[in-house]
Amino acid sequence: MPKVGVYVCHCGENIKGAVNIQEVVEFAKTLPDVVVVRDYQFMCSDPGQELIKNDIKEGLVDRVVVAACTPRTHEAIFRVAVESTGLNKYFCEMANIRDQDSWAHWHDKEGATKKAKRLVASAVAKVRLAEPLEDRFQDAEKSVLVVGGGIAGIFAALDLATIGLKVYLVEKQPSIGGVMAKLDKTFPTMDCSACILTPKMVEVAQHPNIELITYAEVEDVKGYVGNFEVTIRKKARYVDWDKCTGCGHCMNICPSKAPNEFNLGLDKRPAIYIEFPQAVPKKAVIDADNCLYFKTLRKTGKTACQICQKGIPSKNIEGCPAGAINYEDKDEFIKVKVGAV
Numbered sequence: 001m002p003k004v005g006v007y008v009c010h011c012g013e014n015i016k017g018a019v020n021i022q023e024v025v026e027f028a029k030t031l032p033d034v035v036v037v038r039d040y041q042f043m044c045s046d047p048g049q050e051l052i053k054n055d056i057k058e059g060l061v062d063r064v065v066v067a068a069c070t071p072r073t074h075e076a077i078f079r080v081a082v083e084s085t086g087l088n089k090y091f092c093e094m095a096n097i098r099d100q101d102s103w104a105h106w107h108d109k110e111g112a113t114k115k116a117k118r119l120v121a122s123a124v125a126k127v128r129l130a131e132p133l134e135d136r137f138q139d140a141e142k143s144v145l146v147v148g149g150g151i152a153g154i155f156a157a158l159d160l161a162t163i164g165l166k167v168y169l170v171e172k173q174p175s176i177g178g179v180m181a182k183l184d185k186t187f188p189t190m191d192c193s194a195c196i197l198t199p200k201m202v203e204v205a206q207h208p209n210i211e212l213i214t215y216a217e218v219e220d221v222k223g224y225v226g227n228f229e230v231t232i233r234k235k236a237r238y239v240d241w242d243k244c245t246g247c248g249h250c251m252n253i254c255p256s257k258a259p260n261e262f263n264l265g266l267d268k269r270p271a272i273y274i275e276f277p278q279a280v281p282k283k284a285v286i287d288a289d290n291c292l293y294f295k296t297l298r299k300t301g302k303t304a305c306q307i308c309q310k311g312i313p314s315k316n317i318e319g320c321p322a323g324a325i326n327y328e329d330k331d332e333f334i335k336v337k338v339g340a341v
Contacts, residue, residue, distance in 0.1 A: 002128050005036040005061030006120060007052055009043035009068035011098055018102035020113040024067065027117045031124045036061050043068050049081040056085040063130065065123045067095040067116065088132035095123040140226030141339035142166060147218055150178025154200050161209035168336050169204065170232055171214045175279035176201050182262060194278055201280040215285060219333065226339045234332040238286035239272070243324035246274060246282035250308040250320050258290035272308050272325075284324070293327060303327075 006028040010016040021039050028037045036055055040048045043066060055061045064087075066078050071094040079089035097116040105112040142165055146157045149171030157169045169176070180186075183193040204210055213232060220231040256271035271291040274284050286308070288294040296304035309325035311318040319325065 002033050002063045003061045004034045004063040004065060004124055004127060005052065005055050006034055006065045006067065006124065007043055008039040009066065010039065010041045011069060012041065015098050015102045018106045018109055018112045019097060019116045020109065023113050024116045024120060028120050031121055033128050034124060044074055044077055053081055053085050056082065056087050062087060062091065063127045064092040065095060065120065065127055066092065067097045067120050070096050070099045090133040091127065091130050093123040093127040095119040138226050141337050143168065143338045145170065145230050145336065145338045145341045147341065149176030149214065151180045151197060154204050157204055157210050158207065161207050165209065167210045168338065169210055169212050170216050170218060172217050173275060174215045174283065174285045175275045175281065176204060176212065176214060181276060198278045205280050214281065221341060228338050228341060230336050230338060232334050232336065234334060236329040236331050238288065238326055238329045239284045240324045240326050241281065241283045243322045244283045245322050247321065248274060250284055253307055253312060253317055255307060256290050256292050258287055
C-alpha cells in the first residue's frame with residue numbers, strides 16, 4: 001500500500017491568512033493511506049524541503065502531496081527534492097491552495113478552508129494511484145502554427161520567426177490585422193492604431209520564416225506534441241491573387257452591395273472587396289453569398305453580371321485590368337507539419 005505524506009504550507013500569510021491550516025492538517029490525517037501530515041511556514045524553503053526529504057529517506061512515506069502555491073512555479077522545486085532521495089519525481093503532487101483558494105476566497109475563511117480540504121483530498125486520491133514515469137525526449141518539427149492574425153498572433157509569429165522557427169500564420173479574414181485594424185486610437189497613449197499595426201503587418205508578410213495564409217481556417221489537427229499534421233482550408237477567393245494588383249477597380253464597378261463587416265455593418269461594401277485600405281495582403285476576394293453572378297447561378301443555373309471580369313459594355317468600362325477574376329475557383333486543402341500550435 002502507498003504511504004502518503006501531506007505537507008501543508010502557510011506561505012507566510014498568503015495561505016494562512018485565509019485558510020485554517022490546523023483544520024486542513026487534521027482533515028488530511030483522515031484520508032486513505034496518509035501516514036504523515038506536516039505543516040510549515042514556507043515549505044519551499046530549504047528547511048521545508050528537508051522535512052519532505054527526511055521522511056522519504058527514513059521510509060515513512062513513498063508518495064508526497066504538497067499543499068502550497070501554484071505548481072506552475074513550484075512543482076519543479078518539489079519534484080527535484082523528491083527525486084534527490086531516489087524516489088520517482090512523479091510520485092509528487094501539488095494542491096494549489098493559494099492561487100486557486102486563499103487568494104480567490106480571502107474574505108471567506110470557512111469556505112476557503114473547505115475548498116483547501118477538497119483540493120488536498122483530490123491530490124491524495126491522485127498520488128495514491130500514481131505510477132513511476134520516465135522523461136522521454138522526442139524529435140520535434142521546427143515549425144509552429146499560429147492561429148489568428150490579430151495583433152497577438154502577429155507578435156507571436158514575429159517572435160517565433162525571429163528565433164529561427166518556420167511559422168504558418170493562419171487568418172480567417174482576407175487580411176491580417178484583427179480588431180486592432182478597426183480601431184482609431186490605442187489606450188492609454190492615444191497613439192494612432194494603424195501607425196502601430198501596419199508596419200508589423202508588413203513585417204509579417206515580408207519575413208522569410210513566416211508563411212502567411214489568409215482567408216483560411218484550420219480544418220483538422222492530428223498527431224502529438226512536437227509532431228502535428230494540420231489540415232488548412234484555403235477558402236475560394238474567386239480572384240487569382242498572383243494576378244491581383246489590389247488596384248480596387250473591381251470594387252468601383254461592382255453593382256452588388258453587402259453589409260461591411262470591417263465597419264461592423266454600419267455601411268455597405270461591394271460583393272468583391274479589399275477588406276480595408278492597409279490590408280495585408282492587399283488582395284480582393286468575392287463574397288459569393290452576395291455576388292450577382294453566384295446568386296443568379298444558384299437560382300437559375302445561368303451566369304449573369306460578370307461586370308468585375310468583363311466590365312460595363314454600355315458605359316465602355318472594362319473589367320479587371322489584370323484578368324484576375326476566376327469564377328471557377330474552389331476551396332483548397334493543404335497539410336502542414338508543425339511542432340506546436
